[in-house]
Amino acid sequence: MIHRSKAPLRIGLAGGGTDVSPYCDEFGGAILNATISLNANATIERTTDGKITLEALDRNETQSFDQAPVLPLNGQLDLLKGVYNRIQKDYPFAGTGFRLSTYVDAPAGSGLGTSSTLVVAIVGAFVEMLQLPLGEYDIAHYAYEIERSDLKLAGGRQDQYAATFGGVNYMEFYSNDKVIVNPLRIRQRYLDELENNLLLYYTSTSRESAKIIIEQSKNVTEKKSHSIEAMHQLKQQAQMMKEALLKGQLDEIGRILDIGFEQKRRMAAGINNELIDTIYDTAKKNGASGGKISGAGGGGFMIFYCPGNTKYKVRTSLDQFGGQYRNYQFVKHGLKTWTV
Incomplete structure (x- = not known):
């Protein structure tokens, strides 16, 4: 039997960074995001060779092991190993062997949540195979613990x-790992217009988000007021974005994104750089009313709100930077699992 799963990547629209400790533990965080038609995919297939084979198809990486309750973490395929190790610890299972294969529809470090989404997809494949009694909040928190606690x-x-x-969700983050997911009932025509006007642009550069996030957390711990105040403003931005989408005030989207762009660069060094600033300025000069760096910053994807019929002009103006425009649609589904 073959057990499959897929989980959608996301675009963060507002509040990015306020879900990171210790800020959310002390002040509470808020983020508004939307899932898109790019996925992380995982497949588990039982085998008869008695081996555990792990492969990341998009990275051309493969490792094979004899059956063991714990696989060694060595920097290669550690996300796959981390999920297996945790599942074996909490829900031990035996068998003849299996092959776990994964691939993601966007590059690692691109700012669309690739690593965490991949962990969710892998957890989902094991939940499907073992029929584990885990709900949505359970799976999300489980994936979070594997990344943050187990893999550090x-x-x-x-x-x-x-x-x-x-x-599309407005999410709240509090101390003690408390998370509240509030699904937003946005009229379809508002979502269609948002999708039509929002340009997803890959700068063709990736970055290691961990370094930026570590500095961001350090700035909060050290009570650096400029960083903390920026996060306060980004939390307020998420509330503004929620109201604009629910009420259909789409002309406000670009302005709200622009507020976030200015505040986010104050959170930590490395979030923006000369290339990002030049791309952003070029997009605005050619019709975009605002935009943001997706994810932690430093590279990866950027999004721009292009009102009216400016999207094509903005897209053409960015050709000089050698990046890539990506088609997408918003999707309503989260993690999906099935067996064939």
């Missing part, structure tokens, strides 16, 4: 919940 990877909380729940 720095990061926030939004990606695991976006990938698991799907749709």
Whole structure:
């Protein structure tokens, strides 16, 4: 039997960074995000060779092991190993062997939540195979614990919940890992217009988000007022974005994104750079009313709100930078699993 899963990547629209400790533990965080038609995919197939074979198809990486309750973490395929190790610890299972294969529809470090979404997809494949009694909040928190506690990877909380729940959500983050996911009932014509006007642009550069997030957390711990105040403003931005989308005030979207762009660069060094600033300025000069860096910053994807019929002009103006425009649609589904 073959057990499959897929989980959608997300676009963060507002509040990015306020889901990271210690800020959300002390002040509470808020983020608004939406899942899109790019996915992380995982497949588990039982085998008869008695081996555990792990492969990331999009990275051309493969490792094979004899059956063991714990696989060694060595920097290669650690996300796959981390999920397996945690599942074996909490829900031990035996068998003849299996092959776990994964691929993601966007590059690692691109700012769409690829790593966390992949962990959700892998957890989902094991949940499907073992028929584990885990609900949406359980799976999202489980994926978060594997990344942050087991693998010691720095990061926030939004990606695991976006990938698991799907749709457009206003998320709240509090101390003691408390997360509240509020699905937004946005009229379809508002979503269609948002999708039509929002340009998803890959700068063709990736970055290691952990370094930026570590500095961001350090700035809060050290009570650096400029960083904390920026996060306060980004939390307010998420509330503004929620109201604009629910009321259909789409002309406000670009302005709200622009507010976030200015505030986010104050959170930590490395979030923006000369290339990002030049791309952003070029997009605005050619019709975009605002935009943002997706994810932690430093590279990866950027989004721009292009009102009216400016999207094509903005897209053409960015050709000089060698990036890539990506088609997408908003999707309402979160994690999906099935067996064939």
